[in-house]
Amino acid sequence: MAHKSKNKDDKNLVYIEKKSDDTSSLEVAFNVLRMYExxxxxTISDIADILQCERQWVVKNVRDNVxxxxxxxxxxxxxxxxxxxYAICSEMVYLKDYYYFSRKDFYKWLKENTVATKQTQRIDINLYSKDLKAFDKITKEFAEAMKEAKTSISMGIARMKYEDDIKNTLSDEGKDIYSxxxxxxxxxxxxxxxxxKFDLPDKLVSIKILSGDSSLEIIYRELFRRGAIKYTIANSLVRYAEDYVVDYRLSENPFLIIIPYEIYLKLVKQYVIFIYNILKGRI
Structure with missing residues (x-):
């Protein structure tokens, strides 16, 4: 049967009780194996792999809560x-650990104890241009100017000219976003x-894994550019989605700008209200 742990206050320890004194050890074993299946x-190691953390962190934060x-x-x-x-389980079982956690309860705990935050939102400013031909021409001229620029000063001048020219092609909404x-x-x-509201990604990774051979600052900047969601687990463990693999070509796309996510939400709300008023015939 499943035995008690040394901690008597372990409220999440599941007991497998015998129905009667006549219940055989074999029947109890069947029940435990079905629970496992x-x-x-x-195991603690499995959870440590999922969260990419030390076993000690799992023992401290997960064991007594799942x-x-x-x-x-x-x-x-x-x-x-x-x-x-008797082949109760579909695969051969090698029980190497003392603790075996409920998969359902673990992911329930993980969702309830994760805070997701977002700093920025990427916007394709090209979508707000009044003159796509002019926008395209300005963008190509900017690309050529950046190729010819020999110093950081000349690059800065080229970018300032590009930004001023682009603003002149944007709608009022686009100018507001661009500002x-x-x-x-x-x-x-x-x-x-x-x-x-948020969904947990299929795989959570640490900033160290994301960085690889790059510096942490480069990765943090790239996550900022991409509007990556930051997942903080149990107020201590910070993780990101695995699919934020660095591709610097995305960051160099002149059509993409980043704005504060807080501003983005306000703009979305304003747009929804605007559409609602149109549908109601108020505009």
Missing amino acids: SDFNL KHIFLNDIYRSFLMSVNKE HRLGVTNRGKVKGVKLK
Whole structure:
């Protein structure tokens, strides 16, 4: 059967009770193996791999907060011998750990104890141009000017001219959006907006994994440019979605600008109200 852990206050330890004194150890073993097969099959190492963290962090933050069973050495050996003979589980079971956590309860805990925040939103400013031909011409001229620029000063002058010329092609809404554009140097000044609704990504990764051979500052800037969602787990573990693989070509696209996510939400709200008033015949 599933044995008690040493911690008597372990409220999330799941007990497998015998129905009566006549219940055989074999029946209890079947129940435990079915639990393992259906749900209770995450070990501390598994969770550490999912969150890309140390086992100690899992023990401190997850163990007492997620439903689990505890199996001692003797009972684990017994369960493996039972499964070998009766094939209760679809795959051969090698029980190496003491703790086995409910997969469903773990992901429930993870969602409830994760705060998702977002600093920026990428906008394709090309969508707000009144004159696409002029916009395209200005963009091509800017690309040529950047190729010919020999110093950072000449690059800066080319960019300033580009930005002034682009503004003249934009609609009023586009000019408003463009006025809020950010550079990577604003990263520390823009507050993250807490997302009310979000889905956890298929795989969470640490900033160290994302950085690879690049410096952390480069990766932080790239995440800022991309409007990456930051996931903070249990107030201590910061993770990002694995699909934020660095592709600098995206950041160099002159059509893409970044604005504070807070401003983006206000613009979306204004647009929704505008459409609503049109549908109601108020405009």
